[in-house]
Amino acid sequence: MGITSDLKVLYHMTMKPIRGRSHADRLESFYAGQADAYDSFRRRLLRGREELWRQIPVPANGVWVDMGGGTGSNLEYLGDQIAELSKAYVVDLSPSLLEVAARRAQENGWSQVSTVEADATTFRPAEGAADVVTFSYSLTMIPDWFAAIDNALAMLKPGGVIAVVDFYVSRKHPADGHRKHRWPTRTFWPTWFANDNVFPSADHVPYLHRHFDPSHFEEQRAKVPYLPFVRTPYYAFVGKKRQATE
Numbered sequence: 001m002g003i004t005s006d007l008k009v010l011y012h013m014t015m016k017p018i019r020g021r022s023h024a025d026r027l028e029s030f031y032a033g034q035a036d037a038y039d040s041f042r043r044r045l046l047r048g049r050e051e052l053w054r055q056i057p058v059p060a061n062g063v064w065v066d067m068g069g070g071t072g073s074n075l076e077y078l079g080d081q082i083a084e085l086s087k088a089y090v091v092d093l094s095p096s097l098l099e100v101a102a103r104r105a106q107e108n109g110w111s112q113v114s115t116v117e118a119d120a121t122t123f124r125p126a127e128g129a130a131d132v133v134t135f136s137y138s139l140t141m142i143p144d145w146f147a148a149i150d151n152a153l154a155m156l157k158p159g160g161v162i163a164v165v166d167f168y169v170s171r172k173h174p175a176d177g178h179r180k181h182r183w184p185t186r187t188f189w190p191t192w193f194a195n196d197n198v199f200p201s202a203d204h205v206p207y208l209h210r211h212f213d214p215s216h217f218e219e220q221r222a223k224v225p226y227l228p229f230v231r232t233p234y235y236a237f238v239g240k241k242r243q244a245t246e
């Protein structure tokens with residue numbers, strides 16, 4: 001994948017109008033023409049995914065739900081450990097990306113991986129509960145992201161793990177110990193990403209901390225391909241669902 005593939009992705013990200021009456025239609029309008037070139041470009045744009053995936057404990061016989069899992073590329077970070085899972089779901093609303101995920105699962109012989117065209121705010125695994133729920137750069141694209149986190153919380157077993165990596169901006173007055181972004185950062189990135197229906201939020205981080213016991217949290221900045229002088233902020237969060245209290 002080279003410059004031609006990058007140009008195709010850049011065209012879809014910067015110039016091609018996104019059409020559609022529903023959220024699912026708009027996603028497919030955005031992704032259909034770039035699905036095959038997706039992984040190569042996003043490897044350089046969506047940072048922190050591999051580091052995050054590698055620190056999530058893989059539960060023996062567990063159920064893992066990757067919400068907005070797209071092409072399923074993150075599952076490769078599990079390496080041989082993927083065989084420990086009894087089931088992994090790649091849940092997404094874009095059939096074009098799911099087609100790539102299904103091909104990947106077949107080529108790798110991941111018989112326990114299913115691709116599901118469904119909304120992250122409502123999907124539930126057939127097993128009834130999940131051990132791990134992940135969101136990799138998908139929360140910023142889910143309009144009702146509160147509902148997506150609430151849904152993850154509801155389906156996780158007590159002690160189950162949620163892991164999220166995504167773009168964000170800080171609140172003007174963040175919690176103690178959290179990074180504070182200045183006005184230009186808080187203003188520029190939401191405006192820039194909105195063109196692609198990506199909405200970096202100041203509220204993901206507080207909401208995740210409120211509802212889960214954090215075991216890992218970091219705030220970073222990443223280079224953006226072809227924009228040498230800017231760094232976009234992203235966070236990575238791993239937390240556990242609290243045990244029920246009586």
Ligand SMILES: C[S@@+](CC[C@H](N)C(=O)[O-])C[C@H]1O[C@@H](n2cnc3c(N)ncnc32)[C@H](O)[C@@H]1O
Nearest residue numbers: 068069070092093094119120136137138141142
């Ligand atoms: C930036 S991509 C990230 C894909 C993948 N997780 C990755 O790390 O490469 C965001 C994904 O979220 C999906 N998405 C957005 N809203 C969704 C929703 N409500 N339900 C399920 N998937 C959704 C998009 O179709 C897209 O595949």
